[in-house]
Amino acid sequence: MTSRTTLAAALGLLARGSGVLLIAFGLAGCVPDAKLKIPLNDIPAVLDDGWPVATPASQGLDAAKLKESYDLYKGMTQEIGKDFEYRVTGSLVTIETEEELEQRKKLVDFFEKQGLEIMLLNKGETLKLEPLVNPNILGSTFCPYEGEINPFKLVYYTLMRAGEYGTQIHLPVKIEGIDCQNGRIKGVFTNKGRLRTECIVNASGSGGEAIAKMVGLKIPLKMQKGQILVTEPIPPIITRQVHHLKKLKMPKGELPVPESTEIVQKANGNLFLGGTREDLPFYETKNTLQGIHTVARKAIHLIPSIKEVQIIRSFAGVRHIPVDSYPVLGESKRVKGFFNAILHAAVMMTPIVGQVISDLIIKGRSKLPIGEFSIERFQEEAV
Numbered sequence: 083m084t085s086r087t088t089l090a091a092a093l094g095l096l097a098r099g100s101g102v103l104l105i106a107f108g109l110a111g112c113v114p115d116a117k118l119k120i121p122l123n124d125i126p127a128v129l130d131d132g133w134p135v136a137t138p139a140s141q142g143l144d145a146a147k148l149k150e151s152y153d154l155y156k157g158m159t160q161e162i163g164k165d166f167e168y169r170v171t172g173s174l175v176t177i178e179t180e181e182e183l184e185q186r187k188k189l190v191d192f193f194e195k196q197g198l199e200i201m202l203l204n205k206g207e208t209l210k211l212e213p214l215v216n217p218n219i220l221g222s223t224f225c226p227y228e229g230e231i232n233p234f235k236l237v238y239y240t241l242m243r244a245g246e247y248g249t250q251i252h253l254p255v256k257i258e259g260i261d262c263q264n265g266r267i268k269g270v271f272t273n274k275g276r277l278r279t280e281c282i283v284n285a286s287g288s289g290g291e292a293i294a295k296m297v298g299l300k301i302p303l304k305m306q307k308g309q310i311l312v313t314e315p316i317p318p319i320i321t322r323q324v325h326h327l328k329k330l331k332m333p334k335g336e337l338p339v340p341e342s343t344e345i346v347q348k349a350n351g352n353l354f355l356g357g358t359r360e361d362l363p364f365y366e367t368k369n370t371l372q373g374i375h376t377v378a379r380k381a382i383h384l385i386p387s388i389k390e391v392q393i394i395r396s397f398a399g400v401r402h403i404p405v406d407s408y409p410v411l412g413e414s415k416r417v418k419g420f421f422n423a424i425l426h427a428a429v430m431m432t433p434i435v436g437q438v439i440s441d442l443i444i445k446g447r448s449k450l451p452i453g454e455f456s457i458e459r460f461q462e463e464a465v
């Protein structure tokens with residue numbers, strides 16, 4: 083592992099000479115944003131072959147990337163020199179029906195072939211690990227690599243570090259257009275004037291579609307809202323992330339499972355209960371009574387003893403997912419100097435994405451084959 087794995091660090095390296103411009107302020111870009119609201123934990127999910135567990139925008143990144151990503155996170159803690167609350171907890175996904183059991187068995191086989199350790203546990207083994215889980219289960223699968231971070235801290239500290247490397251930070255600034263001449267990036271028009279650059283990294287999440295449009299390219303995104311409840315701090319009741327998924331197998335292009343439940347207990351005792359998966363016609367982050375009710379009901383089903391715990395806060399975030407569920411990574415063939423890092427599951431994938439984009443910019447190639455993630459797949463005519 084190289085010492086400089088993050089995108090921002092790589093940009094710091096480049097800032098002195100090549101003038102790479104990173105848009106924008108989220109996890110894939112590792113720059114902070116006050117509006118960022120990221121619930122930390124979802125479900126382990128780095129699968130291909132039509133077997134996403136829950137976050138299929140990582141389809142095509144093979145399962146071994148899950149472990150690699152968490153290993154890179156360890157390196158990032160050292161590199162950034164600050165604690166962004168990286169913690170490997172492992173995650174347990176309960177199994178309630180025979181159908182789910184069959185699916186999980188296939189999933190375990192699939193992971194084994196990919197070299198990723200996931201264990202199938204029976205009811206007794208599951209309850210031994212997490213005694214407060216609803217006992218009406220057949221068992222669970224357990225993935226030891228799943229973990230969590232504090233994304234606000236990661237983004238903030240990475241930005242600070244990038245500043246130390248010499249990255250210039252323009253904040254706040256509104257991007258009004260991109261100067262693209264003869265298929266090459268020449269600069270960015272902002273409300274504070276023109277910024278010269280020959281290389282843009284579009285890491286603007288839900289805004290990625292609009293940024294791509296500025297250079298005449300398409301990144302069709304689906305939006306899916308997730309509502310999260312936060313409880314009062316309580317003594318430890320679980321040590322791992324606990325999930326339930328009703329549906330596992332999704333064909334390419336299908337949105338993450340509509341029925342899933344996630345419970346995570348933070349170091350200070352708050353429980354984070356998630357989450358809904360509501361398809362949106364446009365970006366919005368309102369909590370709804372129905373959403374709150376759904377999350378609470380599912381969470382109580384998963385761990386019945388939390389019934390009396392007080393909810394202190396609720397919030398919602400929007401998952402932006404390329405329509406075919408695959409990430410959009412790398413440089414456009416049509417517009418030289420226009421790189422993209424648009425994907426779902428960026429919490430999990432930030433280290434990998436950072437490394438891929440850094441390698442592409444610095445070395446002109448990436449170890450990870452990214453051909454199928456090219457933005458060109460969404461353009462009408464082949465190049």
Ligand SMILES: Cc1cc2nc3c(=O)[nH]c(=O)nc-3n(C[C@H](O)[C@H](O)[C@H](O)COP(=O)(O)OP(=O)(O)OC[C@H]3O[C@@H](n4cnc5c(N)ncnc54)[C@H](O)[C@@H]3O)c2cc1C
Pocket residue numbers: 105106107108109110111112114115117118120121122123124125137256257285286287288289290292293306307308309310356357398399400401423424425426427428429430431
């Ligand atoms: C409920 C929920 C649960 C999730 N759980 C998980 C999980 O368990 N594991 C996981 O890996 N992922 C999870 N995700 C997904 C994860 O949060 C996202 O993949 C990640 O936040 C995306 O990071 P990003 O940097 O691509 O985009 P964002 O975090 O959205 O950041 C993009 C930034 O770009 C800025 N921006 C947009 N347009 C412009 C513009 N024109 N100019 C300047 N700035 C702009 C935005 O303000 C924002 O700050 C979850 C998401 C939700 C909603």
